[in-house]
Amino acid sequence: MYLPRFQYLAPAGEAELASMLAEHGDKARILAGGTDLLVQMKAPGLWPDYLIDIRNVAELSSIEFDDQDGLTVGASAKLENILNTPAVAERYHGLYQAIETIGARQILTMGSMGGNICNASPAADSPPALMSFNAQVTIGSTQGDKEMALEDFIQGNRKTALEVGEYLKSIFLPAPAAKSGSAYHYFRVRGGMEIAMVAAAVYVEADLADKSLKDIKIVLGVVGPTPIRALEAEDMLTGQTPDEDLLAKALGSCAAVSKPIDDFRASAEYRREILKVLVQRAFGEAYTIATS
Ligand SMILES: Cc1cc2nc3c(=O)[nH]c(=O)nc-3n(C[C@H](O)[C@H](O)[C@H](O)COP(=O)(O)OP(=O)(O)OC[C@H]3O[C@@H](n4cnc5c(N)ncnc54)[C@H](O)[C@@H]3O)c2cc1C
Incomplete structure (x- = not known):
């Protein structure tokens, strides 16, 4: 089908x-x-x-990293440019992995992080990884700017907190702690150009003295209308040195809090099983980075 008729407008700046x-x-x-x-x-x-x-709104396309503060990505920054930002590969490994998996070269070249978020697809790859880094967003309008957690911004399937007249300006990720690690793992049947069936993003901060977890964020992707924080599992693990039993309990809690759909691609039961595997893998990778 052809595109319907519309009027094309191209503002030169944010105002x-x-x-x-x-x-x-x-x-x-x-x-x-x-x-x-x-x-x-x-x-x-x-x-x-x-x-x-x-x-043409240059203010929305910048990518800035400050070692003390963190990473600020303009809403229209191209996914490819984010991947090519050294700080993203070096400090935000889980986000790098999530973006790398989006579509193929053409999609990375054209697509933006803001679009991936504002489209609010339950299967979008970047939001779970962004949430694992505690991402905050800035919203603009003629009334001025406001900020909120990405967790509050994505409200449902194709639903965001944006009101009429508002736009997403930027996404901010605090600087990860020195002894931290992150990872994003996903499952899809085909190798490429297919949306994920289940995904998991994990961020951990470790205490090297006893290898305990000072902080952990676990975000479950594609198993609900929005990414889901596995808060109970995070509580179980925080302050602990993880072992097999504790991890098994935390994985069970992740599966319990997930709300996967049953459809032609996979049953809900299958997705819950895969979810546990993905959280385990993402946790293992993030923890290894944090403790090495
Ligand atoms: C072949 C193909 C494969 C794909 N594979 C994947 C994949 O593997 N993983 C994945 O997550 N996605 C995938 N996508 C989806 C898509 O490419 C991404 O979501 C992309 O990041 C969207 O960015 P965009 O700049 O193209 O957004 P657009 O299409 O321009 O916009 C998307 C939505 O967001 C709104 N919007 C955009 N920017 C703003 C803003 N600053 N403020 C307010 N609203 C805004 C638009 O109005 C629109 O409703 C795929 C798409 C295609 C066509």
Whole structure:
């Protein structure tokens, strides 16, 4: 099917973007890379009158890392550029792994982190990894900026906290602790160009004296309408030196808190079993990095 008719707008800066969104309200949609939006617009349902292309809004495409503060990624920063940022590979390994798995070269070149988040697909790869780093987002509008945790921003299947006239400006990840590690593991049947069936992101901070866990975040992906923090499992492990029994209990808790669907790709029961394997692998990798 062809794209429906729409008016194309290309603001030159953030102030113009905010006023265009305020003027056109829910008749407008932001166009970043278009790898989700333009596909969706070919089916009936999502037919905005205005597409506001943010490619010329330079303020939204920057990627900055400060060793003390952390990483700030502009909402329209291309996935490929994030992968090519040395600090991402060196300090945010789990995020690097999550982005690397998205689509193929063309999708990484066109697609943005903001688009991956705002599309709010339960199968999106970057949100679980971002949440494992405690990501915060900044939202802009003509009313000024506001901040919130990414966990609160993604509210459901294709639903975010964005209100009419608002846009995602940037994503901030605090600097990981020196003795920390992270990993993102996913499962899909085919090798590439297929969305994940189950995924898990883990961040750990270790105490090298006794190899105990000072901090741990476990985020379960594609097993609910939004990524799920495995809070009970995190509590079980925090302050402990992990052993087989404790880990088995934590994995059981992850499976219990997940809400996978039953569909033609896999049963809910199968997804829960795979989830435990993925959390175990992601934890193992993150813990090895943190303690080495
Ligand atoms: C072949 C193919 C394979 C794919 N594989 C994967 C995969 O493996 N894993 C995965 O996670 N995704 C995958 N995707 C989905 C997609 O590529 C990603 O979600 C991508 O990151 C979207 O970014 P974009 O810039 O193209 O977003 P767009 O399509 O431009 O926008 C997506 C949505 O977000 C909104 N939006 C974008 N930016 C903002 C902003 N700053 N403020 C407010 N709203 C905004 C848009 O209005 C739209 O509703 C795939 C897509 C295709 C076509």
